[in-house]
Amino acid sequence: MHEYALQVDPHSAGQGPETELRSLLLWLKEDESLRRDVRGRIRSGAPTPTPAAGGTPMGSPGFDLLQLTVGSGLSAGSLLFAVLQWQASRRRPPALTVRRGPYEITLTGDEAADPEGLRRIVAALEHGSGDEGGDEGRADDGTA
Incomplete structure (x- = not known):
């Protein structure tokens, strides 16, 4: 299993990051080649709000992060292709930022x-978690 975190740039999100x-999650679930291997949930990527001096939370964060768990039989290329189609x-x-392990890639389309x-x-996404067969010996700044 591989873990990915996807985040929409709030400045380029026409209908808002959560929407x-x-x-995107619905798109991935409807793709016949992905639906059995991809599980996702949307959550807040913002830190928990700190209470104000009066003890009440300062606003509530929106849901702006899609966490995906992808079966090991599905390649990063297949996932990337589906995201670019979306x-x-x-x-x-x-614009969509995709993270896996130390790698962070922004996709504009x-x-x-x-x-x-x-x-x-x-x-970068295939070997982003430091899995065996990765690029451990290669100098890389973690961006593609």
């Missing part, structure tokens, strides 16, 4: 036109 993430289907595709860039992104 965009719900749309972005392409949006009227105003939001333009990546679909760059085969070499896609290969680098998939390689």
Whole structure:
């Protein structure tokens, strides 16, 4: 199993981060090639609000993080392809940050036109958790 965290850039989210993430999760669940291998939940990526001087919480954080658990039989490339398809289907595709282990990659949707860039992104996501077969000996700043 692999863990991914996906977050929508709130400045590019046309309908708001929570709505965009719900749309993405539904998209992944409806994809026949993914639905058995992908489990997800939407939660707040913001830290817990601190109480104000009067002891009441200062606002409530929105839900802006999609946590995915992906079966080991599903490649990062398949997941990336589905996410890019979802972005392409949006009227105003939001920028989406994908994290796995130490790697963080921001997808704008333009990546679909760059085969070499896609290969680098998939390689980073495939080995992002330090799994066996990763790039332990390679110097890398964690970005693609």
